[in-house]
Amino acid sequence: MQTKILLYEEQIPKKWYNVQADLKSPLDPPLHPKTQKPIGPEDLSAIFPMELIRQEVTTDRHIAIPEEVQEVMRLWRPSPLYRAHRLEKFLKTPAKIYYKWEGVSPAGSHKTNTSIPQAYYNMKAGIERIATETGAGQWGSAMAFATMLYDLECTIYMVRSSYTQKPYRKSMMHVWGAECLPSPSTKTNAGRAMLEKDPDTPGSLGMAISEAVEDAASHSNTNYALGSVLNHVCLHQTVIGLECREQLAMVDDYPDVVIGCVGGGSNFAGISFPFAGDKLTGKHKEVDIIGAEPASCPTLTKGLFTYDLADEAGYTPLLKMFTLGHDFVPPSMHAGGLRYHGDSPIVSRLVNDGIMRAVAYHQSEVFDAAQTFARTEGIIVAPETSHAVKSAIDEALKCKKTGEDKTILFNCSGHGNFDMSAYDAYYEGKLVDYEYPDELIKESLARIPKIS
Amino acid sequence: MKRIGLLINPVAGMGGAVGLKGTDGNVEEARRLGASPLAKNRARNTLALLSHDKNLDFVTCSGAMGEDAIREAGIQKYQVLYHFTGESSALDTRQAAQTFIKDGVDLILFCGGDGTARDIFDAVGRNLPILGIPAGVKMFSAVFAIDPVTAAEIVAGYRKESLRDSEVMDVDEEAYRAGELKTRLHGIARTPALEGKVQLPKQIFEESDEERAKGEIARFFHEIMIPDVLYIIGAGTTTEAIARELGVNKTLLGVDAVKNGKTIALDIDEKTLWTLLEQGQEAKILISPIGAQGFILGRGNQQISARIVRRVGIGNIIVVATPHKLRETPVLYVDTGDPGLDAEFGNTVLVVSGYRMAQRKRIYHAERG
Numbered sequence: 001m002q003t004k005i006l007l008y009e010e011q012i013p014k015k016w017y018n019v020q021a022d023l024k025s026p027l028d029p030p031l032h033p034k035t036q037k038p039i040g041p042e043d044l045s046a047i048f049p050m051e052l053i054r055q056e057v058t059t060d061r062h063i064a065i066p067e068e069v070q071e072v073m074r075l076w077r078p079s080p081l082y083r084a085h086r087l088e089k090f091l092k093t094p095a096k097i098y099y100k101w102e103g104v105s106p107a108g109s110h111k112t113n114t115s116i117p118q119a120y121y122n123m124k125a126g127i128e129r130i131a132t133e134t135g136a137g138q139w140g141s142a143m144a145f146a147t148m149l150y151d152l153e154c155t156i157y158m159v160r161s162s163y164t165q166k167p168y169r170k171s172m173m174h175v176w177g178a179e180c181l182p183s184p185s186t187k188t189n190a191g192r193a194m195l196e197k198d199p200d201t202p203g204s205l206g207m208a209i210s211e212a213v214e215d216a217a218s219h220s221n222t223n224y225a226l227g228s229v230l231n232h233v234c235l236h237q238t239v240i241g242l243e244c245r246e247q248l249a250m251v252d253d254y255p256d257v258v259i260g261c262v263g264g265g266s267n268f269a270g271i272s273f274p275f276a277g278d279k280l281t282g283k284h285k286e287v288d289i290i291g292a293e294p295a296s297c298p299t300l301t302k303g304l305f306t307y308d309l310a311d312e313a314g315y316t317p318l319l320k321m322f323t324l325g326h327d328f329v330p331p332s333m334h335a336g337g338l339r340y341h342g343d344s345p346i347v348s349r350l351v352n353d354g355i356m357r358a359v360a361y362h363q364s365e366v367f368d369a370a371q372t373f374a375r376t377e378g379i380i381v382a383p384e385t386s387h388a389v390k391s392a393i394d395e396a397l398k399c400k401k402t403g404e405d406k407t408i409l410f411n412c413s414g415h416g417n418f419d420m421s422a423y424d425a426y427y428e429g430k431l432v433d434y435e436y437p438d439e440l441i442k443e444s445l446a447r448i449p450k451i452s
Numbered sequence: 453m454k455r456i457g458l459l460i461n462p463v464a465g466m467g468g469a470v471g472l473k474g475t476d477g478n479v480e481e482a483r484r485l486g487a488s489p490l491a492k493n494r495a496r497n498t499l500a501l502l503s504h505d506k507n508l509d510f511v512t513c514s515g516a517m518g519e520d521a522i523r524e525a526g527i528q529k530y531q532v533l534y535h536f537t538g539e540s541s542a543l544d545t546r547q548a549a550q551t552f553i554k555d556g557v558d559l560i561l562f563c564g565g566d567g568t569a570r571d572i573f574d575a576v577g578r579n580l581p582i583l584g585i586p587a588g589v590k591m592f593s594a595v596f597a598i599d600p601v602t603a604a605e606i607v608a609g610y611r612k613e614s615l616r617d618s619e620v621m622d623v624d625e626e627a628y629r630a631g632e633l634k635t636r637l638h639g640i641a642r643t644p645a646l647e648g649k650v651q652l653p654k655q656i657f658e659e660s661d662e663e664r665a666k667g668e669i670a671r672f673f674h675e676i677m678i679p680d681v682l683y684i685i686g687a688g689t690t691t692e693a694i695a696r697e698l699g700v701n702k703t704l705l706g707v708d709a710v711k712n713g714k715t716i717a718l719d720i721d722e723k724t725l726w727t728l729l730e731q732g733q734e735a736k737i738l739i740s741p742i743g744a745q746g747f748i749l750g751r752g753n754q755q756i757s758a759r760i761v762r763r764v765g766i767g768n769i770i771v772v773a774t775p776h777k778l779r780e781t782p783v784l785y786v787d788t789g790d791p792g793l794d795a796e797f798g799n800t801v802l803v804v805s806g807y808r809m810a811q812r813k814r815i816y817h818a819e820r821g
Contacts, residue, residue, distance in 0.1 A: 200664060296809070324808075331809050362812060429782075432775070433812040437804055440676045440770070 001085060005098075005247040007078035012070055013242040016235045019273040019346060021061035022280040024353075027231075027345055030317035031307060039317050047216040047224040049125035052118065055232040063235065069117045072149060076105040076112070077239065081247040082412075086376040088396070095399035096253070097392055099412040100244050100271060101379070107172070109382065109414030110267045111142030111227055114236035118225045119146035129153040129222040131215035133183065133208030135263075136162050136336030136384070137169025138414060139227030144178035154178035155222075157185060157211040159339075160203035161332050168418045183208035190214050190313040204329045205340050210313035217315070228264025229310060229319075229344050237270025244409060245274055255287060257395050259410035261387035262291035262300060262358065263337050265344030271411035273346075276355050289356040290395070291347065292387035294366075296434030297330040299323065299343045300351050300358035308342055321348040324436065331434040333363055334422035335383040359391055362433040366390045367426040370416070382414040383422050454559065455509045456607060457533075457552030458499070459572065461564035462516035462540055464491040465587045475567070475589060479539065491587040492521045494600050495563035498585050499525035501604035508607070511555055513548045516540065521563075542571045549575035559583060559644060561607060566623055569593045573620045573639050581615050581642045583607065590628070592635055592751060594618035594743035595643050610644035616662060616776055617689045618643040619742050621752055633787075637687045637705045637752035645780065665774040666690050668807040670697035673738070673772070682728060683710045684764070686739035686753045690772050694738070707755045722755045729763050736768045737761070741784055741803075743777050746816075748801070750787030758790035766796055772804045775811070783816045 020027060029038035041053045048056075055063060065073075084097040102110035122130060130147050133156065134140030140156040147154035156178055163170060163182035173180045183203050184191035190210040194201060201207070209226070216224035226233060241258075248254055258275045260268030268291045278284040291300055299322045308323035310316035323342040324330075330339040350356045363383075370386035372393065373379065381389060392410040399406050416423070425431055466487040467475035475482055495518075502508055503526045510530040512518030517540050522530050533555055534548040545564075549572045552560055559581050562572055565588010572582055573595075584596035585603045595618045597603035622638035670693045677683070677698070685691050687705045695702030695710070702708050706719030709728055717724060729735055737756060741748045748771055749756060761769070773781070784801060786794045795817065802810045 200661065295812075328808060331806065430779075432778070434805075435802060435810045435812045436808065437802055437810040440804070441808065443676070443678070 002251065003083055003085060005081040005083070005250055007243060007246060009074050009078070011243075011246060012073055012077045013065065013239045014070070015062040015064050017238040017242055017274050017277060018058065018061055018063060018235055019277050019280070020059045020231065022277045023349070024280070026059070027349060028320035030319050033309060033314050033316065033318055036318065043317070047213060049121045049127060049223060051121045051124070052232050055235055056230060065117070066120060069120050072116050073113075073239070078243050079104050079240070081244055082377070084377055087373065087393075090372065090376045091393065091396050091400065093396040093400040094403060094405040095396040096405065096407045097396055098248065098255070098407065098409045099392070100240055100409070101412045102240060102267070103379065103381075103412065103415035105142070107138065107142040107145050108417065109138045109142065110237060110240060110270055110411070111139045112145060113239055113270065114227065114233045114266065115139070115142040115146035115225070116149070117236050119143070119150045119152060122223050122225070123150040123152060125223075127152065127221065127223045129155070129219065130225050131155045131157070131212040131219075131222050132225040132227065133157045133159070133205065133212045134162075134227070135159050135205045135208070135339055137166055137172075137418070138337055138382070140178070140180060141169055141172040141176070143225060143227070144173040144176035147178065148176045155215060156180045157183035157208040157215075159183055159205060159208050159336065160201070162336050166336075166418060183211050185211060187211070188214045190315070194312070202329075202332055204312065206310075206312035206326055209311035210315055213311060213315040214313075228266040228340070229342065231344075231346055233266045234269035234273065234344055234346055237266050238273050240267070240270035240411060241272060241274035244271060248407075248409070253407050254284060255409040256406040257288045257290065257408045259290045259292060259388050259391045259395070259408065261338065261384050261411075261413065262293045262343065262347065263340050263384065264342070265291070265347035267411050267413040269344055269347055271409070272356065276350055279355055290391055291351070291356060291358040292391040293358055293360050294333060294335055294338050294387065295360040295362045296333050296436060297324065297339055297341070298360040298436050298438070299341065300348070301360045302436050302438040303343070305348060305352050310342060319345050321345045322351065333434055334419065334425070334431070335363070335366070335387065337382070337384040338387065361387055361390050362435070363431045364426070364433055367423070367431060369393050371426075379412065380416045380423070381412060382416040383419055385413045385416070388413065453507055453509055454607075454612070455511065455555070455557045457549075457555070457557035457560045458495070458510055458512040458518045458522060459545065459548050459552070459560060459562040460491050460495050460513075460516065460518050460521060461545060461562070461568040461587075462489050462491055464564035464568055465589055466490070467589050475565075489516070491563045492516065494585055494587040495521040496525050497600035498561075498563075498604045498607070499527060501601065502607060503527045505608055511552065511557060513544075517544065517548065542567070545571040546575040553580055558612060559607070561585065561603070563587045566590045566593050566621055569595050569620050569641070570622060570638050573641050578640070578642050581644050583643050590623050592621040592623055592742070592745060594745060595620060595641050596744070598744070606644055606646055609646050614645055615642045616645045616743070616780070617641075618744070619688070619752065621742070634754065635751045640689055640704065645776070662774050662776045665776065665806060666693035667697070669772050669774070669804055670694040672804060672807045672809075674698055679712055680734065681711065682716065682733050682735040684725065684735055684737045684756065684760075685710060686737070686756065688740045690740045690774060691738060694772070707753060720755060722757050722760065725755060725760050726763075729760065735764045736770055737764050738770050738772065740773050741771065741777070741781055744780050746781045746784045748784050748786055750785075750789065758788040758793050761788055761793060770804060771801055775805050778803060778805060778811055778813065784813050785816050
C-alpha cells in the first residue's frame with residue numbers, strides 16, 4: 001500500500017500554467033480607482049516589476065519558470081502527495097483521499113512558491129527593497145525568506161492582532177532578516193489616518209495592504225509584493241496542481257473532487273487551476289472543484305460578484321471579484337489567513353461561471369476535522385488548512401453514504417506549529433462560531449431604494 | 453492594591469432548602485422549618501482562597517454580615533466599618549454599601565441572592581462595581597460568579613478598568629411562590645470580569661472595550677433598519693446604544709417601540725404592544741440576552757409575550773449581544789411560557805455581535821438538550 005507518491009527533483013514543473021488562456025472570454029480588466037478606466041502597465045510600474053505586470057495580464061498558456069527559481073524550489077519541491085489511508089479507514093469511506101503536503105517548505109506553507117519568483121523578478125529589475133503585508137504571518141515569513149535569498153531588504157506590515165498575539169511568525173521574519181511592523185503603523189499616511197480614526201483597531205489585511213502599497217509607491221528603490229489574490233500569484237502556485245496531476249498519473253488516478261481552502265484564493269488556485277483547465281478544455285468535464293472558506297468571512301458563498309477595491313484606503317485598482325466590501329473588517333478568528341474581504345478575480349470568475357463552487361464552515365467544525373486529521377494522518381495543520389480538511393472529510397462521508405469510490409484530492413497548504421494556542425482555545429471550548437449575517441444584510445439591501 | 457468591601461446577607465438562601473422559594477420576609481418561617489444559615493460558608497470558601505493575597509485589603513460589617521466569615525477564612529488584616537444589631541435587614545445592606553462607598557472601596561463583594569443584589573444596586577448604582585458570591589434561593593441576576601471559587605478568581609484577577617454590564621433582576625416573590633415566574637429588569641450594574649485567561653491569538657478585538665463593541669452593533673443595526681417596520685426594542689445597554697445611534701429615546705429597563713426613526717412608545721406593556729401590532733403592522737423584535745443566565749425571552753421582558761412573538765414571527769427576532777457578554781454566556785434559553793413556541797426556536801440562533809458580524813449560539817431545550 002503506497003502512502004507517499006514522490007517525484008524526482010528533475011520533475012519540478014518547468015512552466016507555470018496560466019488558466020487565463022483557457023477562459024472562454026477575457027477577464028474583466030482591473031480599473032483605476034480614480035478614473036474607473038482600465039489600468040495599463042504604466043499604472044502598476046511604480047510598485048511592480050515589468051515581468052510580473054506581464055504575467056498579470058498575459059493569456060499565454062505556459063510561462064517558463066526561470067532556472068534560478070527552480071534551483072531554490074529544489075529546497076522543498078517536488079512536495080509529497082500522500083494517500084490518506086489512515087483517514088479513509090477511520091471514516092470507513094470507500095473514497096480515496098489524497099493530500100498534497102505543502103508544509104514542507106522552509107516557511108511552512110505554499111506561500112514560498114510565489115515569494116521566491118516575486119523576489120527574483122524584483123531583484124532582476126534592480127529593486128533593492130520590498131514592502132508587503134501579512135495577516136497571520138505565513139506570507140510575511142515566506143517573503144522574508146525569499147528576499148534574504150536575493151539580498152533584498154524587506155519591510156512587512158503585519159495585521160496588528162496577529163503581530164501581538166502570534167509572536168513566533170514575527171520571530172521567523174527577524175531570523176531571515178526582515179523588518180516587521182504592526183499595522184496600522186505610524187510609518188505611513190494610511191496607517192496614521194487609520195489610527196486617528198480608531199486607535200484600538202485590530203487591523204485588517206486591507207489596511208496592511210494600503211500601508212505596504214503606500215510605502216512602495218513613495219520609495220523609488222522599493223516595490224510592493226502581494227501574497228495572494230493577483231493573477232501572477234495564482235499563476236506561481238500552479239506548480240502544486242501540476243505536480244499533483246503527475247503524481248496521480250503515477251498511480252493511474254485522476255481526481256473526481258479537488259479541494260482547497262480560500263482566503264485570497266492562491267493556494268486553492270494552485271491546486272485547482274490545472275484541473276480547472278482540464279474542465280474548461282473538455283478533457284475532464286466532471287471534476288468537482290471546491291473552495292472551502294470561513295462562515296465568518298464567506299466571500300465566495302455570500303459576497304457579491306462586482307468591482308471593489310483590494311485594500312482599505314483605496315490605493316489599489318478596482319478588481320472584479322466576489323467581495324463583502326473593502327470596508328468589511330472580518331472578525332478575529334483563528335484562520336487569520338482567510339480574513340480577506342475579496343477574492344482572486346480568476347477564482348471569482350470561475351466560481352461565477354460554475355467551473356468551481358464554494359462551501360463555508362464554522363471554526364469549531366473545522367477544528368474537529370483538524371483533530372481527526374492529526375489523530376489519523378499525524379499532521380497538525382494550520383487553522384486555514386483545516387477548512388480544506390473539513391471539506392475533504394465531508395466529501396468522503398458523502399461517498400460513504402452513496403457507496404461511491406471517488407478520488408478526492410485536497411491541498412494541505414501549511415502546518416499549524418505556530419497555531420497551538422488556537423488548538424488550546426479549541427480544547428478549552430473557547431472557539432467562537434462567527435457568522436456573516438447575510439440574511440439581515442440582504443433583506444435591508446433589497447428594500448433600500450437604489451440611488452445612483 | 454484593591455480595596456474590597458465584603459457584605460454577607462446572613463439569611464440568604466435559607467428559604468430555598470425548606471421550599472420557601474425566597475427568604476425575604478420569611479426568615480422566621482424558614483428557621484421554624486429547620487433552615488440553617490449557609491451564606492457564611494459560601495463566603496468563607498471564596499475568602500479562604502483570597503486569604504494570602506497581599507494585593508487585597510478588606511473592609512466589612514460586623515459579625516454575621518462579614519467579620520465572622522473573614523476571621524474563619526484566616527484573613528488577619530481587615531476593618532469593620534459597619535455595625536448592625538439584632539436581625540440584619542435590607543436597610544442594613546443598603547447602609548453598609550453606602551458606608552463602603554464613602555470609604556472608597558474598589559469593589560463590593562457580596563454573598564446573597566437576587567434580593568441582596570437589588571439592595572446593593574439601589575445603594576451604589578453604576579458608580580461602583582459589585583460581584584456576587586451565589587448563596588440565594590433565586591439568582592437570575594447576572595452579577596453573580598458561577599460559584600465561590602470563580603468569585604475568588606475574579607476578585608484576585610480582574611483589572612480595575614475591565615468591567616462589564618450585568619443585569620440585576622427583580623423577581624416577584626409572591627408570584628414565584630405561587631409557581632409563576634415574573635421577572636423585571638431592576639437595573640444594570642457594573643461587575644468585574646476576567647479577561648481571557650490565556651491571551652488567545654488574534655483576539656484583541658474581543659478584549660477591546662465593550663462600549664466599542666456596542667457601537668459596532670449599533671452602527672450595523674442602523675444600516676439594516678427597514679422603513680415602515682415597527683421595531684420592538686428590549687431592555688439593556690446594548691439596545692440602548694442602538695437607540696443612541698438611531699437618535700431616538702429609549703428606556704434602559706423597559707420595552708420600547710421605534711418606527712421610521714421615531715419613538716412610537718416608551719416602556720410599553722403587553723397590551724399596548726398587541727395594539728401596536730394590529731392591522732397587519734410588520735414588526736421586528738430586537739432583544740439582548742441576560743448576561744451569564746442567557747435568557748433571550750421570558751426574563752425581564754415578559755411584555756414580549758408568546759402571542760406577541762407568534763404575531764411578529766420567530767424569524768423577525770434579532771438578537772444582539774457584545775462578544776464580551778457572549779463569552780460569559782455559553783448557552784441561550786427561551787422561556788415564553790408556551791412550550792410549543794419555545795420548541796419552534798431551532799437549536800441555534802444567530803446573535804449579532806459586531807458590525808456585519810454575528811455568532812452562531814446554541815439554544816438549550818430541556819427535552820433536546
